[in-house]
Amino acid sequence: MNTKFNLLLFLSLALSQFVHAQEEYGRKLVKTLASDKFAGRGYVFQGDKKAAAFIAKEMKKSGLSPLGDSFMQPFNLPANVFPKAASVALNGSDLKIGANALIDAASPSVNGAFEVLPVNSNLNNLQNLKGLVLDKRFQGKAILLDEEAQLAHMKPEEWRRVVMTLMQEGQHAVLLVKTKAKFTWRAGTSQAKKPAVYIKDVNFDQPKNEIVLDITAYFQPQYSTQNVCGFLKGTGNSDSTIVITAHYDHLGAIGKKVVFNGANDNASGTALMLYLAQYYGKNKPKYNMIFLAFSGEESGLLGSKYYVANPRNELSKVKFLLNLDMAGTGDDGIQVVNGTIFTKAFDTMKAINAEKGYLPDVKVRGPMNRSDHAPFYEKGVPSFFIYTLGGIAAYHDICDRYETLPFTKFNGYANLLTDFIATF
Template sequence: MTDNGRLLSTALAIVVVGYGFYWFRGYGPGDIGSAEITESEILDHIRYLSDDERAGRYPGTRESKDVISYLIKQFKSFGISPGGKNNSYVQTFSVLDGIELGSNNHLMIGNDSLGIDADFIPLWFSGNGDLSTSAVFAGYGFDIKEDSLVWNDYGGIDVDGKWVMVMRHSPARDNPHSLYASHAELHKKMVVARDRGAAGILYISQVEDSTLIPLRYHAGYSKAGMPAIHLSNKQADELLNSVGRSRKAIQTKMDRTLSPLTFDMPNTIISASVELKSVYIRAANVLGKITSRNHKFRDKYIVVGAHFDHLGYGGPGTGSRKPDTTAIHSGADDNASGTAGILELAHKLQLNRKLLKRSVLFVGFDAEEKGVLGAKHFVENPTVELSNIVTMINMDMIGRITDSIATVGGVGTSPLFPILLDSLSEKSPITLKQDPAGYGPSDHSAFYIKDIPVLFFFSGFHSDYHTPDDDWKHIDAWGAKQILDIAFNVITHISRAAERPVFTIAGPKEPSGRRRGKLKVTLGIIPSYGSLDVGLKVDGISNPHGPAAKAGIQRGDIIKTMGGKTVMDIYEFMDRLAEFKKGQTITVIIDRGGTEKELSVSF
């Protein structure tokens, strides 16, 4: 071969190799294997994620970090680029996970020192601090003024700066639908006492109760601003006996007469110190992206998400449907199945990257079981502009299809979706039921609140949901594959469409079950249920013509008072709202960026 021939051959080889690198530059080392979504790969992912070694994937644990590493490894093997800030696959955030006793918890009645856990316990919403003063007994602690019920335990007594002692429950303790039910909650009784000027509150039990209330974290509550303590029956009886009273006689009289019973206890000083410490854990979303080669649409994104966390070992307060059982909650369907789904979609979409005009951002959300916290953190701290997210597609529990029927929610959030889903599912061997509602108990709700069209793929509830029995052996991989095949076609269609899906409102933007009692008015806001701010943070305006919008309340504002009364958290907000009627005008103080503003709100 001549020198010119060798030179020409070398040039051709360079061109061929260069073209190959260009064509395959988006593909990674994990692309060896099936280019299709397969049942075996779905099961492989689910088996790993739900194995006992993952210990239920509780946020912040070593096992959760193992899952995060697994997701990152899979993304890298597919050639999926980091989707977080600073070229990272993770987006970390803190989660308030519990409360614990500090070192300064003491209670003295007169000269008698009481023992923590045996004689008294602070309640989860108790404020920290010291208080030494006398007490006033205020019956059930009611201040009820309703058409069908009037009961005021604070009439004629002075509780300003004192302890208020109240009895738990109500005269109808076993009837959750009684007129007293919404007034009998421990936190509600504290709010009433604080409004009356009390400096602390002591709870005593009815005769039917025998133990102290366990100290357990309840999400959404702020510290009350004053000590809130439950006394043991022994200590309550000794204190009442010292003033010639008894719990049984007090309860019997109030329940028989259905009227207040109050008295002062001026000669006994009760001194307390309370210190509760918040326990935080570190959680993390996992993000990977496929960037389109289309320069016109590459900055527009379809978010494909699934939460990877679960309930750990279960137990009270975790959401387990067997709260008295301490055992690994594997969460094979909820939501190892959805997590496996986004991995399979990521792999296939990367191999078919040439089909994409818009980019795709994959997000494994953490702490969904704690209140959609990972998704909420993402939309408040997005790694791409929210306005550039054209659709969010959520996979949650796609592994237990029944009778070849699955559900897709959020269909009403864009007029494109019903037509698209009818067309793409026509040849599928499964039936896809369409639910128009945009809000639901999963990660897509955080995007719907932000006016982003959403779709939520779901195979249905089952008896193993949130129990240790949600095991990979019950997974229907065939059904999961059918759902993912439809989802793949939906993603590629939306990616290639000439116009982005138009957002439409499809039902309320908040869970209706959160409302307590009977509300005569609404403010027209979307409350933040996971906020750690003291007050009620406004996540958004649900009614652009409602009282809040007309008064000038904006997203991000923190409501501090309503009608002159303090608002510490979502529960106090609901209590305050229940006091108002149509036609009323009240003063609302909000914190906006560190500056307090006074607004007039008319219902």
């Protein structure tokens, strides 16, 4: 009786230590990748290069070999970056970047003081928009638009086109957008002629308002970045391959103090990919495995598109591809994109979860082209794009930090994936 109890206790403790080690490794990786040292893993302060070197080092430690001549696959992309701290002041009061003011990622440099003039006309009306562009009364001024009022007359995509038009054309020097929406940023892949600054929780209630801007932008049309590519030989004789991918890039920084750390998006997916590399380094897989960490996802899937155009493996030999993004929550389970296409694989994954209870739910979704599986899928590679659901709402903002990431179902998610891969 005691022997049986002791054995059960030993197995329980061993499993607990294993689970703890999974999350501990994931947390360690996310804490590093999402630290300010990596500058948001963008194209300023060599954030992408620091991240790529770290990922390659982790792959090598796990027993992976370079896929090709090197772990690194270099390619170029356009990047508009902000290498110096930006300042925005309204009527003599400094606004906090990321909280009360946010620079559009396509903005050029600007330095000066500008009178603020409101524009109240409906700019979904093309005549009104053309009139604003040509109106010389706004020459050299900062024009102020109320986003909420404009959205009463147009769809969000139409509003974005209006903003882009006014960043390229018009007599004004600066575009200000008063918004109530949550601040989110994006990767800048071009530089407009005029800067745009989003303002929130600020009143323009003076008889005469003045905005003072000091913004330094640097456009790099051919910035050299890199994918990171690792290979693990399988134990079988098959040349079929399982591919695990995650994008490691994020949005960078505005100066050194306003950093978009991207803990969930996608340091967490990168950490899960690297955990799987470590796991299979210790537990040799049946099939060959390839691990791809992409740069340029936030710039339009540029890293994965480059890889598919210049593959280091035969895409026709890929048995299945799993693309991991935002793996740090899971309160409501996971979403499986392409689950309606590859129904047998999805049903297998859902059945495993139903039996083992790893996650609250495994939800199905049809095709979408917004992550790095898409270029592979378009070439006929069977693939899932998976992301966790629920938990924190931080996304493309300064709040997506390691300290706020719960890792709710990291262990269960990892176990589901290894069980799923074992079915091939």
